Amino acid sequence: MGTYLVERFLPGVPDKELARIGERAREACRRLYAAGVDVRYLGSTLVPDDESCFCLFEASSRAEVERANQESGLSYVRISAAVATDERLIRAT
Secondary structure: OEEEEEEEEOOOOOHHHHHHHHHHHHHHHHHHHHOOOOEEEEEEEEEHHHOEEEEEEEEOOHHHHHHHHHHHOOOOOEEEEEOOOOOOOOOOO
8 A cells, every 4th residue: 555645736716615625535535445446535734825735545556546536526736656654644564
């Protein structure tokens, strides 16, 4: 499993829509996981002053993260492999 950071640029998006980003990503991952796609939404960080959002996912591949974002209908600038350093995000092996 890998960790992936999804960067979104969200100019002019109202605050209440920003709050729904996590819900949409989480629901898309639930549907895909139930269908056998190994992808999980871990959380988001919103940066309102920069009109941006960063979402963290765990998946077997970048393609699975791409699929989850397409399924959610959320646009993104890029998807990058990431290293989680927060102990809450690192799985015990």
